[in-house]
Amino acid sequence: GDSVTQMEGPVTLSEEAFLTINCTYTATGYPSLFWYVQYPGEGLQLLLKATKADDKGSNKGFEATYRKETTSFHLEKGSVQVSDSAVYFCALSNTGFQKLVFGTGTRLLVSP
Amino acid sequence: GAVVSQHPSWVICKSGTSVKIECRSLDFQATTMFWYRQFPKQSLMLMATSNEGSKATYEQGVEKDKFLINHASLTLSTLTVTSAHPEDSSFYICSASPAGREDTDTQYFGPGTRLTVL
Numbered sequence A: 001g002d003s004v005t006q007m008e009g010p011v012t013l014s015e016e017a018f019l020t021i022n023c024t025y026t027a028t029g030y031p032s033l034f035w036y037v038q039y040p041g042e043g044l045q046l047l048l049k050a051t052k053a054d055d056k057g058s059n060k061g062f063e064a065t066y067r068k069e070t071t072s073f074h075l076e077k078g079s080v081q082v083s084d085s086a087v088y089f090c091a092l093s094n095t096g097f098q099k100l101v102f103g104t105g106t107r108l109l110v111s112p
Numbered sequence B: 001g002a003v004v005s006q007h008p009s010w011v012i013c014k015s016g017t018s019v020k021i022e023c024r025s026l027d028f029q030a031t032t033m034f035w036y037r038q039f040p041k042q043s044l045m046l047m048a049t050s051n052e053g054s055k056a057t058y059e060q061g062v063e064k065d066k067f068l069i070n071h072a073s074l075t076l077s078t079l080t081v082t083s084a085h086p087e088d089s090s091f092y093i094c095s096a097s098p099a100g101r102e103d104t105d106t107q108y109f110g111p112g113t114r115l116t117v118l
Helices: none
Strands: A003-006 A011-014 A019-021 A023-026 A032-038 A044-050 A056-059 A062-065 A075-077 A086-093 A100-102 A106-111 B004-007 B010-013 B019-025 B032-038 B044-051 B067-073 B076-081 B090-097 B113-117
Touching (some): A003 A086, A003 A100, A011 A019, A019 A106, A023 A032, A032 A062, A044 A062, B004 B090, B019 B032, B019 B090, B019 B113, B032 B067, B044 B067, B076 B090
Parallel strands (some): A011 A106, B010 B113
Antiparallel strands (some): A003 A023, A019 A075, A032 A044, A032 A086, A044 A056, A062 A075, A086 A100, A086 A106, B004 B019, B019 B076, B032 B044, B032 B090
């Protein structure tokens, strides 16, 4: 079945450091790919998405490119802030099914 | 827009009682809503898919008689935890996919409901 694998956390960075959170997937067909963020005590928020190969999703300085050849959707940000501290979930949705398959989540801790 | 609300945001109940959680899409119609359960520091586990006007589809291992789901309209789905026990204590999250829009493949999440069963 479909699955998503994320790097284990926590990822600990200093403010203004470069961020990469790896995400790879296994799926039949051509899934849509998502990054969701969950701030402490809150529900999930859609951060960005990409629906086909080579698409780049971007939002709030975060970017991720849909790489079909490596089945990856790594999340990057050039300069993190303390306010980016949260749990980041990579997910996929296969066409026609709508069901989201989530990775286990990666906790990001950014210190001043 | 894509706002999903849940009510209540937290609830404490006694063992053996039932609790109803509401999920509403505030600015879009959703033929499909989803219910998840999230344990501390873990990912989301899909419990069931709720379809407007029809029975919910439950994931393997989820007791349909314990977790009653009703999708009464295009903007409202409810989850009732019947005869709750302490092991049902968890964070319950719903999501909804917009119907008839280009982002129909995107799920928008509610803020979650923290259930504590004493």
